[in-house]
Amino acid sequence: MLGHQKEAMIKMRPTTRGSKNKRHKPDNNGEVTSDILRKIHSSGIVTKDDINQLFMIWKPVCQGCRVNSKDNPNCFCALVPPLNGSRKSGLWQKMSDILLALGPDPSKDLRASPETPAGLTNLGATCYANSILQCLYMNKSFREGIFSVEPDLLQQNPVLDQLARLFAQLHNSIMAFIDSAPFIKTLELDNGVQQDSHEFLTLLLSLLEQNLNHSKISRARTVVQDLFRGSVSHVTRNIAQKLEKRLFPVDRSSILGFIVGRRFKPDPEKHKEDNFWDAYWLKPEYVLDLVPFPQEAKFGRFMKKCSKCGKDSEASSNMEDFYELELNIKGLKTLEESLDDYLNVEELHGDNQYYCESCGTRVDATRRIMLRSLPHVLNFQLKRCIFHSKTTMKKKITSVFCFPQVLEMGQRLSEPSQSKLMYDLSAVLIHKGSTVNSGHYVAHIKDDNTSQWWEFDDEQVSNLGPHPFGEGSSNSNSKSPENEPVSGVCTSAQMKSDVNSNHSNADLSQSSGLDSGTQKERYSSGDAYMLMYTLRIDRLAREKAHVSSGPCGIERDLEQQNEFFPLPSHLSKEIEESNKVFLEACKHYKLNKESEVEHISERRQEVRSVLSDAPVLSHEEPYFWISADWLRQWADSISPPLLDNTSIQCSHEKVSVSKVGSMKRLSTKAWTMLVSKYDGGPALSENDYCTECLIDGANSKASADGCRVQRAQMKVLAEAVLAGNPLDGTLYYVSKPWLQQWIRRKHTVSPCDADGGPTATIRCPHGGLLPEQAAGAKRVLVPESLWLYFYESATAANGDDSLGCSTFPEDSEPCFQCSEELTEVASFEDTLKAFKLKERKNHEKLALGKSTALNPQCRYYLLPSSWLSKWRSYINASGKQVSSAVKPEALDSVIDSLKCQKHLRLLERPLELTCKRGMIFQKLSSTDGLTLVTENDWKSFCEEWGGSREKCISAEIEYGRCSMNGSAGSFKEVPNTVEQLSANDDANDELESRQPIIKTCPESAQRCAKIALGRESCELVQKLNYTDEDICVCFVRGKEAPKSLLEASRNNSEPDRRTSKRSRKTAFGNSINLKVSGSMSIYQLKMMIWESFGVVKENQIIHKGSSIIDGESATLADMNIFPGDLLWVTDSEIHEYRDIADELSNQKSEAQQVEEGFRGTLLASNISSQVI
Helix, strand or coil: CHHHHHHHHHHHCCCCCCCCCCCCCCCCCHHHHHHHHHHHHHHCCCCHHHHHHHCCCCCCCCCCCCCCCCCCCCCCCCCCCCCCCCCCCHHHCCHHHHHHHHCCCHHHHECCCCCCCCEECCCCCCHHHHHHHHHHHCCHHHHHHHHCCCHHHHHHCHHHHHHHHHHHHHHHCCECEECCHHHHHHCCCCCCCCCCHHHHHHHHHHHHHHHHCCCCCHHHHCHHHHHHCEEEEEEEEECCCCCCCCCCCCCHHHHHHHHHCCCCCCCCCCCCHHHHHHHCCCCHHHHHHHCCCCHHHHHCCCCCCCCCCCCECHHHHCCEEECEEEEECCCCCEHHHHHHHHCCCEEECHHHCEEECCCCEEECEEEEEEEEECCCEEEEEEECEEEECCCCEEEECCCCEEEECEEECHHHECCCCCCCCEEEEEEEEEEECCCCCCCEEEEEEEECCCCEEEEEECCEEEEEECCCCCHHHCCCCCCCCCCCCCCCCCCHHHHHHCCCCCECCCEEEECCCCCCCCEEEEEEECCEEEEEEEECCCHHHHHCCECCCCCCCCCCEHHHHHCCCCCCHHHHHHHHHHHHHHHHHHHHHHHHHHHHHHHHHHHHHHHHHHHHHCCCCCCCCCEEEEEHHHHHHHHHCCCCCCCECHHHECCCCCECHHHHHHEEEEEHHHHHHHHHHHCCECCEECCCECHHHHHHHHHHHHHHHHHHHHHHHHHHHHHHHHHCCCCCCCEEEEEHHHHHHHHHCCCCCCCCHHHCCCCHHHECCCCCECCCCCCCCCEEEEEHHHHHHHHHHHHHHHCCCCHHHCCCECCCCECHHHHHHHHHHHHHHHHHHHHHHHHHHHCHHHHHCCCCCECCCCCEEEEEHHHHHHHHHHHHCCCCHHHHCCCCCCHHHHHHHCECCCCCCECCCECCEEEECCEEEECCCCCCCEEEECHHHHHHHHHHCCCCHHHCCEEEEEEECCEECCCCCCEECCCCCCCCCCCCHHHHHHHHCCEEEEEEECCECHHHHHHHHHHHHHHHHHHHCCCCEEEEEEEECCCCCCHHHHHHHHCCCCCCCCCCCCCEEECCEEEEEEEECCCCEHHHHHHHHHHHHCCCHHHEEEEECCEEECCCCCECCCCCCCCCCEEEEEECCCCCCCCHHHHHHHHHHHCCCCCCCCCCCHHHHHHHHCCC
């Protein structure tokens, strides 16, 4: 037996690869089922074979189906995916997706190693603060100074307390990143607003310096001043007429040797000092430009003094503290060049002369900045933000800027240091982005303990190796400078190679100077925003106990510096406890993960095991019915519900044959496994089929067959009615359109809503039969049998609604009242048609809109062009347009509106006249001005449209050497021309000097006409004062627009016309309707076009007709753009494409009248006392 089943299963397998994934169509068992139900209806007996056929038990167990079949209760395919497959949800998701329900894995937030620094969370736009805080924390001296603050002061000062907590977490926490929200909230910063990192650092150090002044520990009290504060002075000196002796603090023979082109030692006896300098005296400018002395040697002690008083300005002795030096980089390539520019001498002469208070007069002078002392941590802020006065916008400078690994600053002090002050690069703050008001801050910081560079990008911290921009930023043969490097510049080749990159490779460049053999490692970047250098302390200084106060103003115990300062005890305990809690959370998550993985694996194994035992292999084997919906839910749920078979039960609590597509035939073994674990039920075995439902179904089938046969017969009869075949017996009226629709409709077994209302459209409002002449009242006569069928079906579908099923026998008379009304309407329409025909015949040319040649000897009459246009539309309307055509007003009221009520003179003027081929014509318009009509036309209009001949406005045509002066009947003689009528020059001159004009009666009232013109202007203003109206914008590919588009763009569209709101393609490009207002600027319109078509606003050329709309500040009303207008746009393709988000960001920033900065935060509370 089993062998035969295996052979049958092998035969059922697909034979080709192409048919494997095809979804087989279900077997057509409709006829077989109908035959069985008819047999049951006729015999009243249900056999076992009938059960096998109706419940499709005979179908074999299928395998390899792509989807689970509803037509086979023995199909269990596709309930689970293949062995290596997965699904988007449920039990068979990828294991990683299922584990997402447990939440994030906290172990992923652990630090990679103790040596890896921790990051800081970005709260929205706080990257500027995170980068500065990381720079401060990575400074060991500053970190230890914060840790040394006494606990009492931390409790009293929330800023110091939160900063100490943040540093302690960065120091000892096991988490990969720390939440910076408590410190940001303490400073009252808006985490959604991007701020300037340089300004944040300055204000933060100033605030910390003020708060740390209350500390009793000297190390903590002065940590900000000791590390970050330097001093400068602004020196202004008067220029003398002669240089002092002993100009330079260098060997004089070197100077003279340089001047004469060779080095030598002069004889001291032969070349006395005074004679020496008088003999080899050169211009000061020449000496300064040629002698290769350090900058401080040129400008520090080499100063001209006033020959009268020789005094400096009083402000020169004042010193100002700083936290960082702001350096210009525009047009400068290296840090050395920026420092030279910062310390450069500015000459004050001419109108900018300095007023010497001692001499009491204006004198030439020099002004400069002098470095008095340098801090331990020297910060350079690179001024990448520039302001354009023309555009009133800020722009970021993205040019490449070079800076060294080691910087010597001793010779740049106002009093040069005896020992060289070497500064090592310790941090680079980077601003990523092309605009000032957006972008992202990251920090590259060097760890002093490991000499490794790290990139701090908020939560992400990456190791960069021994170079600030990663391993690729240094040449393989570069060496860290052990000797004293001197100032150098990036090579031209390096600068050219860096133009297209944000960060450069390091460069070992030969520096020009006295020590040409030294080398120096250099870097360059197009995004570097701030540079931090830390003072290098040599071995000799480390051997000493203290460093005395020198030019840097540093006094520090080096032994104490190298000692480790432990965390405050309360913070150390808190972090230790936090680490324990976090480790416990990691352990708990790991246990839950293992448990969930084990549970999922067991569930999947259970589902596959049950489904492998689910098929019933023989017809004799006992089985149970189970709900297919529950089985699918069970096979795809991580936590399945209780077994529920109620959905496949009938009202007799048996298995219904109507539910055969919603249940599966399950083996006894599989059923036992499910019931034992998931309980529920009820159990429905092979004998629990419902005989009563089968008999009821058989009866319903028989009834449906009868209805189907009867409907087919009625359909044949209805088709005969429409074919015009003769009918016998009693006849009834039904709607002809309804009958035609009934025949075409796909019929159902039972009556539906469409069967109702066979006489609804032929029933009048009075309840009678609607006359056949009425619209939609077409009807046909049907036999009594067909009418009774219709009536029964309509009653069954619509219940007691008798209005749609009124009975109208053949002898029913139409409603008398409706017939009378239709007769009157028909008579009126005939009269109206005759009237319109007469109008078209009497005024043939006016009806067709043709121009009429005018004769100077004839009298004409003036009518408004708008009234004639309305009259023309009325008499020419036909078909559906008849009901929408508006009847023109009476002529008397129209003529009265053309005259001034006070003077009874003409307010408007007629249209202009033109000469064509020796004849005079008037320019026609459908909306504006007055049109000339003949005397016959005027008389007919008066009779037909209620006009009085006495109120007429007559006109005559005259010739003269004149030009219209703004009103009909008034002119002045000026030369004019007409078309050439003959070859005779004299005749041409005579004709060209004659211009036809219109002389009206009554004449034009110029003053009233101006008032009327003002009224028209007011109306125009009202038209332009619109909001939320549509205009159409077409994007034309190419430089020229089609003629059809130009003509459509010249004329205003109808404002009330309904238009599509979506973009559509046309023959010449895309078009879209935009919602605009009259007060909207052209700039805003260009932004909408940019968003719709992707054309940057600088490349947009907007046209209305043939004219170009220019100027972004003008409004749509200023450019006479009305609702419904058609504009067309071309792309000049001059400027490069850019993202509209950048423009919107700049627009949002420029919309703010005043930059708030840190106003309203705790950092601004100390703004009056901040250091520059």
